[in-house]
Amino acid sequence: MKYYGCSREDAAVDAAAAGYLTGKPGVALTVSAPGFLNGLTALAQATKNCFPLIMISGSSDRYIIDLDRGDYEGLDQYNVAKPFCKAAYRVDRAQDMGLAIARAVRTALSGRPGGVYLDLPAATVTDTVAQKSDANIYKVVDAAPKQLPSDEAIDRAVELLKNAKHPVILLGKGAAYARSEDEVRELVDKTKIPFLPMSMAKGVVPDDSPSSADSARSLSLGQADVVLLIGARLNWMLSNGEAPLFREDAKFIQVEIDAIEFNSNRKIDAPLQGDIKSVLQKLVPAIEKAGIKAPQDWLDLIAQDSKKNNDKFAARISASEAKPTLGYYSAIEPINDLMQKHPDTYIISEGANTLDIGRNLVGMQKPRHRLDTGTWGVMGVGLGYAIATAVETGKPVIALEGHLVSMVWKWKPFVVTTYLLLLSLLTTVVFTMVMLT
Incomplete structure (x- = not known):
């Protein structure tokens, strides 16, 4: 088991990022009360972003907490955690740890991934079990089983796409997490339907694909009559599916693992419940058969709008490079050049203008190579994500950070120098931090 110690418990975001990158739950250990609270934001962030994370904290014994008798760092952590995670479990007997870990792993991974909290009262931590305790250790089998929509659901989606005049594919980070890039690329290649990636879905299909409509985002979404959502939710990042971003009469097909998400903001005309990879393996042949x-x-309309917007963007970059001072565009453009030459490089980004401009300017060729603040928009996760990425992938990592974010992660360089400097000697990890002011 790999263990990395950090100065503060909000480093649980590192474990969450590791969970996203590997598809296996990252595990964060914290001390009680204040330490637990320091990790709570990371637990909520993982749940909102659908990253598999297990946070384990020591806590006071129930007989003290339940009667409010007062204890050192006393806090009812189990009930505090419940609203902020996918599930919370309290382990009252050491012999149940195997069961608890198995439940936590399955809960974190099955359906929509998320954060799970395990509460370990003091009596459990100090308890002992029999030396031969293999019977208490559970191996989780098929933690995230495949799910497929019905034939009727597939037929509904195909019928909508068959009659669409302005179809668009909208990719969310769920498509990246699901490792569905082969299926998505096959869908795009065979249909030529324009696609738009959300920020962490960039690279599921390469940004330089001729089917990318990213440079014509407003026109594509604003005129689309059928929108195929793949691993994307109609939340605040997409104006909750409302006009003027989308047409009032637009039809929606949504590929989603959690049925509760359907109709959360507007009517979903063809819901496709299941894991993305399995759904697309069933949907793409049906689409191909329908021709x-x-x-x-x-496609011509989108191409014209893309060229117009790309010309404006190029002029903006040229104007920035002509100035004697370094601006966002002139600072980030060399990073884009590097990323195109070295597509295995990972980029982590957060901030305001830094995040927005970097998202538009830096092209991605590979999936899961871009991480940012995600659905909840919590700032201060950047260096933690970068540390996790460097540790888990052994690849070069660029942390592109807005200047205000530096106030949040002032303790992180300690971790970088303690672990990543050593890693650079052993595995040739290159860790680069770019901070824009």
Whole structure:
């Protein structure tokens, strides 16, 4: 087991990022009360972002907490954690640790991934079990089983796409987490339907794909009559599915593991419940059989708008580079050049302008190579994500950080120098931090 010690418990974000990158739950250990509270934001962030994380904290014994008798760092952590995670479990007997870990792993991974909290009262931590305790250790089998929609659900989706004049594919980070890039690329290649990636879905299909409509985002979404959502939620990042970002009469097909998400903000005309990879393995052949292709006049319209916007963007970069001082565009453009030459490099980004401009300027070629603040938008996760990425992948990592974020992670360089300097000698990890002011 790999263990990394950090100065503060909010480093649980590191474990959450590791969970996203590996598809296995990252595990964060904290001390009680204040330490637990320091990790709570990371637990909530993992749950909102759908990253598998298990946070384990020591706590006061129940007979003291339940009667409010007063204890050193006393806090009812189990009940405090419940609203902020996918599930919380209290382990009252040491012999149940195997069962508790197995439940936590399955809960973190099954359905929509998220954060799980395990509460260990003092009596459990100090308890002992029999030396031969293999019977108490559970191996989780098929923690995230495949799920497939019905044939009728597939038919509904195919019928909508068959009649679409302005179809669009909208990719969310769920598509990246699901390792569904092969299926998504096959869908795009065979239909030529324009696609738009959310920020952490960049690279599921390479940004330089001729089917990318990212440079014509407003036009593509604003005129789309059928939107195929793959691992994306109609939350605040997509104006909750409302006009003027989308047409009032737009039809939606949504590939989603959790049925509760359907109709959360507007009508979903063809819900496809299941894990993304399995759904697409069933949907793509049906689409191909129906002979569905994006209409050429729609592709031409998007191409024209993309060229116009790309020309404006290029002029903005040139104007920035002509100034004697370093600006966002002139600072980030060399990073983009590096990323295109070395597509195995990972980039982590957060901030305001830094995040927004970097998202538009830095092209991605590979999935899961870009991490940012995600759905909840919590700042201060950047260096933690970068540490986790360097540790888990052994690849070069760039942390592109806005200047205000530096106030949040002032303790992180200690971890970088303690662990990553050693790692750079052993595994040739290159860790680069770019901070924009």
